[in-house]
Amino acid sequence: MVSTLADVARAAGVHPGTASKALNPDSRHLVAALTVQRVLEIAAELDYQPNSLARGLRTSRSFTIGLLVPDLTNPLFPPIVRGVEEVLGAAGYSALIVNTDNDAKKEMQLFMTLLNRRCDGFILATAFRHDPVVEAIAKRNIPAVLVNRSTESHLLPAVAGDEVTEVRVAIEFLISLGHRRIAHVAGPQDLSTGYIRRRAFLAAIKEKGLDPKECPVAIASGFNEEAGKDASKQILSRLGKRPTAILAANDQLAIGVIDSLTSFGMKCPRDISVIGFNDIPRMDRINPSLTTFALPKHEMGVKAAQILKAWIDGTSIPEPSTIHLECPLVIRESTGPAPA
């Protein structure tokens, strides 16, 4: 059905080895210009397409990368994926993309199948703070870059937002609006995005001299709206004065927080200001529109891909440290002055 290199060689009256060299830009110069010409013509005529499997087997380079994301339907990830593909696609790589649903077992299992497919490298948006897959990758010395999340043990390079700064900016902004009682809805603590933001919140509260007793933290069971609603209710049901602002660890949690308010007879931003993280699509159109940090999602994908490519190419072996990208605070309707 499809023609092979041997077919081309035969039709061109040369040896397969010669045809191979003629077809490959890097080794073309080893073949007479006329021969190259002829082989190229015949190849085009026969609609020859090299078999990547055979080439990969021979060269042990598959030009495939593995891309692990928690869930493609979370709008945070598609822009990252596109950034990755933009860079790596241009370099001849294709991406095997899998969803792990934040399930460590599934993550390991999917990683193994990708490994068997001899991916040349990996990009992981799925890392837990302690992640067996990351350890397995580091042990085998396979090129891989983390994105959005980082691990406790800095085994691999990572690209993420500058969360500590962002949290501080959020607190400063809320203080400037007159808020003194600021709560935090944190994400799961086995993820860096849950843990680091919570730690940064605690630090910022202290640094700004706010009363920790009036700045409670609730840990959501997942980065979704329902969990945000639950955590928010926990905060608002406490005895004592309620907070006037809540910093949520991502946009979905923030939406959950806003949803929770009605059952307390409260409204955002009248009674409570809410800030999210990431600026996923359409946060400018929900009601109220959400104040949040615009994570440079596409750029993160690009950056991670560039690092990975350089590593695979052997151009530069990256430091296993985190690159922090700046995220501007986008101020919208969900934040306002603290109620009197």
Place this chain on the structure above:
Amino acid sequence: MVSTLADVARAAGVHPGTASKALNPDSRHLVAALTVQRVLEIAAELDYQPNSLARGLRTSRSFTIGLLVPDLTNPLFPPIVRGVEEVLGAAGYSALIVNTDNDAKKEMQLFMTLLNRRCDGFILATAFRHDPVVEAIAKRNIPAVLVNRSTESHLLPAVAGDEVTEVRVAIEFLISLGHRRIAHVAGPQDLSTGYIRRRAFLAAIKEKGLDPKECPVAIASGFNEEAGKDASKQILSRLGKRPTAILAANDQLAIGVIDSLTSFGMKCPRDISVIGFNDIPRMDRINPSLTTFALPKHEMGVKAAQILKAWIDGTSIPEPSTIHLECPLVIRESTGPAPA
């Protein structure tokens, strides 16, 4: 670094061929139970992982499928992708996912690279009404299924919504609210989703006895908000009585329509009712929340994957016709009674 079948065979004191049979569930029965046991143990011990490239080269089955989507950041597609992966992933397939940006040249080029990777089948969410890639696939007799979009020449099976019915339901619903002047913002006419919905609109208008002169159609240059805004402005700037309702060919266009209203001093749904298509995420939270058809995106992916799998397995060769899935109309705030 990684151990091969030969390593396992040597360590187990058997021939590689025997080890292969022992490791493969289908041929295991040809090997003595004791030998199987030993090989399995050694394999586990050495952490043996079969090389998919080598296996694929030998068997000409890569257990990879190619998944072409226009743009992963369009929230319509991730749920479809997840549906596909759910079915095919469970069957041992991995998906190479690429974005074509509705660029025919890019589509062909990406398809070729996927073909070289010897994908066992394809799922295309990218088809144009006349699509060279679809023709190339059909000519080569490669298993492939279209999703969401179909082609004019029914060369491949497709899974899509029941657009003709939906359009009729939309018109009937608007008529029941008292609307008589209903316009349509159509999508690009080189896509089935643009073309079929426009034809169905024309047919429904006629069928219901509405005056075609008062039911104008504008064709948007793309399925995005900006194009929807432009097309809407075109409709609203016409001489004569303005429509009281606009059916948009998808949700993004509908949002564009709603955005366009302010510059005409109009409001949705007070002056104009708007209906979209697909029910992408958060259409329930924008302002006004959008009345739209809930496309069963995940289910479409599942269905398409099932058809593809059966085809690849040789279990059943599908008819090259379109399977229409029902889409319920979700009524929200963007539709209301026609103004007096």
Place this chain on the structure above:
DNA sequence: CTGAAAGCGCTAACAG
């Protein structure tokens, strides 16, 4: 039931 041998399609050393 196990071993031997061949070959999937390609590239890379080496020899001529």
Place this chain on the structure above:
DNA sequence: CTGTTAGCGCTTTCAG
């Protein structure tokens, strides 16, 4: 500059 050879790691006939 071209041809020869070998082999990547696996499966699959075919003998034994």
